[in-house]
Amino acid sequence: MASMKGKPLQMGFYNGSTPDIAVSLLGKVLLHIVDGNILSGRIVETEAYLSQGDPACHAARGMTPRNRPMFGPPGRAYVYFIYGNHFCFNITTAPEGVGEAVLIRALEPVSGREEMSARRNTSDGRLLCSGPGRLCQALGIDRSCNQADLSSGSLLLLDDGCIYDDIVAVPRIGIKTAADLPLRFYPAGNQFVSRRT
DNA sequence: TGGCAGATTTTA
DNA sequence: AAAATCTGCCAA
Numbered sequence: 236m237a238s239m240k241g242k243p244l245q246m247g248f249y250n251g252s253t254p255d256i257a258v259s260l261l262g263k264v265l266l267h268i269v270d271g272n273i274l275s276g277r278i279v280e281t282e283a284y285l286s287q288g289d290p291a292c293h294a295a296r297g298m299t300p301r302n303r304p305m306f307g308p309p310g311r312a313y314v315y316f317i318y319g320n321h322f323c324f325n326i327t328t329a330p331e332g333v334g335e336a337v338l339i340r341a342l343e344p345v346s347g348r349e350e351m352s353a354r355r356n357t358s359d360g361r362l363l364c365s366g367p368g369r370l371c372q373a374l375g376i377d378r379s380c381n382q383a384d385l386s387s388g389s390l391l392l393l394d395d396g397c398i399y400d401d402i403v404a405v406p407r408i409g410i411k412t413a414a415d416l417p418l419r420f421y422p423a424g425n426q427f428v429s430r431r432t
Numbered sequence: 433t434g435g436c437a438g439a440t441t442t443t444a
Numbered sequence: 445a446a447a448a449t450c451t452g453c454c455a456a
Contacts, residue, residue: 282449291449301442318450319439325449338449368450409449 239266239273241393243386248394249309253328257283257337258420260326262397264345267374268389272350274374276342276364277397280428282407283418284325286334291410294334304382305334312390314371314381321368324376326385326392340408340419341365343427344373366429399425 241264249256258281266275284292284305293302293315304313305327313325313336329335342364344351351373352358364370371377376390385392399422407419408430421428 284449293449296443299443315449316441317448319441319448321450323449340449366450407449411447 239393241395244310244392244394245386246310249328253285253335253337254283254418254420256326256328257281257418258402260337260339260392261402261420261422262399264393264395264397265324265339265342265370265374266346266391266393267376267380269375272347274347274351275345275393276370276374277345278339278341279343279425280339280341280365280419280421282338282340282420283328284336284338285418286329288413289416289418290412291407291414291416292334292336294336298334302334305336306332307382310385310392312376312380312383312385314376314378316378317368322371322377323367324371324380338367339370340367341421341427341429342370342373343425361427365427369429 260278260281263278294305298306308331309328311327313327325336325338327336344363351363355373364373380390383390401423403423404417405419
């Protein structure tokens with residue numbers, strides 16, 4: 236069916252540096268099948284979190300029960316609960332033993348808009364998936380998705396050939412340390428990013 | 433546009 | 445105990 240068009244990203248996709256992968260993820264489709272519904276969106280905003288020189292990274296102070304997935308193999312989900320209300324979805328990168336990941340901050344809705352609107356309690360397309368907590372609510376991503384292999388199963392990353400050029404690199408959102416590193420990426424002018432500043 | 437409450441987990 | 449990779453609502 237058209238909404239599932241595209242090939243799942245394989246291990247080889249995760250070979251480069253984490254910032255490079257964060258850029259390469261722009262345009263890919265994140266898809267979640269829940270209760271037979273296909274919920275998906277195109278990735279339009281990412282942030283890289285690094286193991287070296289990046290105190291804002293959850294893994295900066297070594298492995299803990301929460302950040303353990305970051306130290307696992309690449310291409311898996313790292314989902315955590317934050318601020319008492321929200322989930323954040325990350326994609327693990329770097330070889331096993333190295334704690335790095337890419338936070339997905341915004342999607343452009345692709346399929347399952349009606350179901351996503353119901354989950355988000357809004358029909359405003361811009362408010363559906365523009366923000367790390369919002370996209371998790373829209374796609375039904377929660378703790379049960381943690382560590383999922385994103386190349387197979389009900390939570391998938393797909394390549395349908397979409398390429399963005401003119402990618403912007405700017406400082407990340409909501410962090411207090413390493414706040415100057417330009418590790419946040421999005422296509423210039425994209426209307427679905429969480430903030431345009 | 434800006435400030436703040438909300439509500440829970442994790443870590444120090 | 446304090447901070448946390450946030451969001452929605454409300455007042456100006």
